[in-house]
Amino acid sequence: MTAVLDWIALGCLLGGALLSFAAGVGLVRFPDLLSRMHTAAKPQILGLLLILVGIGLRMAPDPRVGILVLVALFQLLTVPVAAHIAGRAAYRTGRVRRDLLAIDELRDELAEDSGR
Amino acid sequence: MTTIPSGGSSSAVPAQRSWPRRLLGRLPTVLWLTAMWVILWGDPSPGTVIAGLLVGSACYSAAKLPHIPVRLGFRPLAALRLVAVIGYDLFASSAQVALHVLWRPHRTRGAIVAVPMRTDSDFLLAMLSGGLSLVTGSLVIELNRDQGVVYVHGIPIDSPEAAERLRRQVRRTEELFVRAFGTAEDLAEFERHAEPADGEDGGDRRPGGDS
Numbered sequence: 001m002t003a004v005l006d007w008i009a010l011g012c013l014l015g016g017a018l019l020s021f022a023a024g025v026g027l028v029r030f031p032d033l034l035s036r037m038h039t040a041a042k043p044q045i046l047g048l049l050l051i052l053v054g055i056g057l058r059m060a061p062d063p064r065v066g067i068l069v070l071v072a073l074f075q076l077l078t079v080p081v082a083a084h085i086a087g088r089a090a091y092r093t094g095r096v097r098r099d100l101l102a103i104d105e106l107r108d109e110l111a112e113d114s115g116r
Numbered sequence: 117m118t119t120i121p122s123g124g125s126s127s128a129v130p131a132q133r134s135w136p137r138r139l140l141g142r143l144p145t146v147l148w149l150t151a152m153w154v155i156l157w158g159d160p161s162p163g164t165v166i167a168g169l170l171v172g173s174a175c176y177s178a179a180k181l182p183h184i185p186v187r188l189g190f191r192p193l194a195a196l197r198l199v200a201v202i203g204y205d206l207f208a209s210s211a212q213v214a215l216h217v218l219w220r221p222h223r224t225r226g227a228i229v230a231v232p233m234r235t236d237s238d239f240l241l242a243m244l245s246g247g248l249s250l251v252t253g254s255l256v257i258e259l260n261r262d263q264g265v266v267y268v269h270g271i272p273i274d275s276p277e278a279a280e281r282l283r284r285q286v287r288r289t290e291e292l293f294v295r296a297f298g299t300a301e302d303l304a305e306f307e308r309h310a311e312p313a314d315g316e317d318g319g320d321r322r323p324g325g326d327s
Contacts, residue, residue, distance in 0.1 A: 022214035031222055034255065034269050038213050041249045046210040066155035080249035087257045087269060091228075103227035103279050106258055106267040 009057035016050030019043040032097040033090045041083040048075055141183060146172040187299055188239050194296040198247075201292055205251045212253070216272060227273040228257060231286045233264040234309035235294050237302050241266075244293045251289055253282055 026039030052068045059065060090096055091106065098104070146169065153168030154160050216224050233241065245256040245266060258267040270282040294306045 019210055019214060022217050026213065026217035029217060029222070030224065034226055034257075035224055035271050037255055038253075038271055039217060041255060042206065043210040043214045043217075045250065046206050062158075063160065064158035067158065070152060070155055076250070077246070080246040083249050084245060084256050087255055091257050100225055101227055103229060103273070103276070105230040106228045 009054040012050045012054035016047045019047030037083045189299040198292040198296040224272045226271040
């Protein structure tokens, strides 16, 4: 039984490490801030969650597993907000590459606002 | 006639709420703070719990948090469905973004799409915009509170069909959130908005630009 759990934990840790790696590479390789925020908000969170699950499975009967749950919860609550704020600030200050946007329905809206 | 003993710090609180009720309203927050304290110590002994209660109450009174009437419903089945869908979407979107990172990051194009919301609850909109960032290809950039429109950035999008798919996905996530956490009024309002837009999905606010 413990062997099976160990293998599951191993899988989670490896998967989490891979996703975190992809998120890190994405930060470097994506061309603009908005796409970079996507890597920060998705593979990064899932990678962390998988690693936490892996660690949790290894130390299961220990009551300190609760801390891992808290870490996961607060990551899920705060990272989307941070991504949203960074994206918003980037857009408002013109740090967005227009050539990478196929459609931009926000530009017209803001233009209307400032024209008023 | 009961006189309400009002402390100097309670000027922001409406006077009609008597102090036992105010205390009751604070109880969940203090209990949650205590639970976190106990978890962080990793040791559920009575001493830790009492210390947690003291620290929690002290933090609460020091922060002077305003009383916000939270008007949310909760439907366990719908919430379970929401968690399942968001979880699945988190997996799907992580895999998708990771694939694009490794495969062709420089040709990944995005789009910012306006999606009119059918709900008008502050809490639901806040939860929704948090949840959307975890869903495939979407990241909330801007939220127009007056008109109830969210502006969502999505990758990878290179065709109007992909933009339409993103729009549909945002609206589906919205529906899941309203069904899980909306009050009965929220749900009624949501359905009222949803009815006429059934034929041409959100067609009233589509800009005429043909890029």
